[in-house]
Each structure stands twice: as C-alpha cells, then as structure tokens.
Amino acid sequence: xxxxxxxxxxxxxxxxxxxxxxxxxxxxxxxxxxxxxxxxxxxxxxxxxxxxxxxxxxxxxxxxxxxxxxxxxxxxxxxxxxxxxxxxxxxxxxxxxxxxxxxxxxxxxxxxxxxxxxxxxxxxxxxxxxxxxxxxxxxxxxxxxx
Numbered sequence: 001x002x003x004x005x006x007x008x009x010x011x012x013x014x015x016x017x018x019x020x021x022x023x024x025x026x027x028x029x030x031x032x033x034x035x036x037x038x039x040x041x042x043x044x045x046x047x048x049x050x051x052x053x054x055x056x057x058x059x060x061x062x063x064x065x066x067x068x069x070x071x072x073x074x075x076x077x078x079x080x081x082x083x084x085x086x087x088x089x090x091x092x093x094x095x096x097x098x099x100x101x102x103x104x105x106x107x108x109x110x111x112x113x114x115x116x117x118x119x120x121x122x123x124x125x126x127x128x129x130x131x132x133x134x135x136x137x138x139x140x141x142x143x144x145x146x
Contacts, residue, residue, distance in 0.1 A: 028063030031056055034119070036070040037087040038077045041094050054099040057114050065114040067095070067102075072119045072126070092116065 033053060035045070057065050069088055078084045096102065101112035119125055 029059075029061055030064050030066070031062060032066045032068065034068035034070045034073075035091060035095075036073045037084065037091040038074045039087060040090065046098065050095065050098045050100070057100060057112075063113065067100070067114060067116045068119050069116065070119045088118070 031053075033049070035049060041050075053065065053067065056062055069091055071084060071088060074084055074087065078087065095116065100114055100116070102114050102116045103112045
C-alpha cells in the first residue's frame with residue numbers, strides 16, 4: 001500500500017486517498033483477484049486461490065468480490081482461441097461448483113456479491129498497461145513480483 005501511494009500519489013483521487021489512509025475497520029472491503037485460464041484447474045488452484053476466495057466472499061465485512069478471468073494473460077501460454085474459450089468455460093463452472101456465488105442479475109433480485117468478468121471485456125486494463133509501461137517502466141522493472 002505504501003508503494004502504491006509513493007508511485008501513483010499524483011494519480012489517486014482525493015476520495016480514494018482518504019479511503020486508503022483510513023484505518024477504520026467499519027468500512028466494507030472490496031476485493032479484486034484474478035485467475036488465469038491457461039489450463040485445467042487442480043488441487044493447488046483450489047487450496048491456494050478458490051477456497052480462500054469462497055471464505056472472503058462469505059465474510060460479513062466484505063462488500064464485494066471481483067474475480068477477473070485473466071484471458072489476456074493466458075494468451076502467453078494458450079495459442080488456440082477454442083482452447084482458451086473452453087478453459088474459460090471450465091473456470092466459470094469450477095468456480096460456481098466450488099462455492100463462488102456470482103451476481104447473475106442487475107435488478108432487485110440480484111443475489112451474491114461476487115462479480116466474475118473477463119479481462120478483455122474491460123478496455124481500461126489494456127489502456128492502463130500501456131500508460132504504465134510508458135510512464136513508469138523503470139519503477140515497474142525494479143518491483144518484486146508478488
């Protein structure tokens with residue numbers, strides 16, 4: 001969090017700065033996580049990512065959980081478009097089968113607090129990557145991957 005404040009303090013809106021600086025636990029949390037659909041999911045995926053996400057989803061202080069299907073990241077390993085589509089369908093069904101409760105309706109009857117979306121459906125991800133690559137390429141190179 002401190003690193004984000006240092007690198008991008010000029011670009012963070014004031015309202016978001018106040019939210020990041022505040023240490024109050026009363027605010028509902030919003031989680032963003034991503035899973036790369038590069039192949040079949042296995043026990044390591046379940047224990048390392050899916051099971052904790054189900055726990056986060058059921059937590060009372062979590063407002064929403066946004067799950068990103070990182071299809072653009074999968075392009076580095078999956079070359080065939082049909083294979084990528086099949087992997088994304090398997091990922092969706094596996095997430096639902098493991099207990100992820102996605103929002104399926106925008107109306108008043110909406111249940112759940114998890115949004116599952118494709119990375120490629122949000123154009124801003126690609127634009128932000130380009131901007132960050134042009135503006136902060138040196139800082140990004142020296143960061144440790146987490």
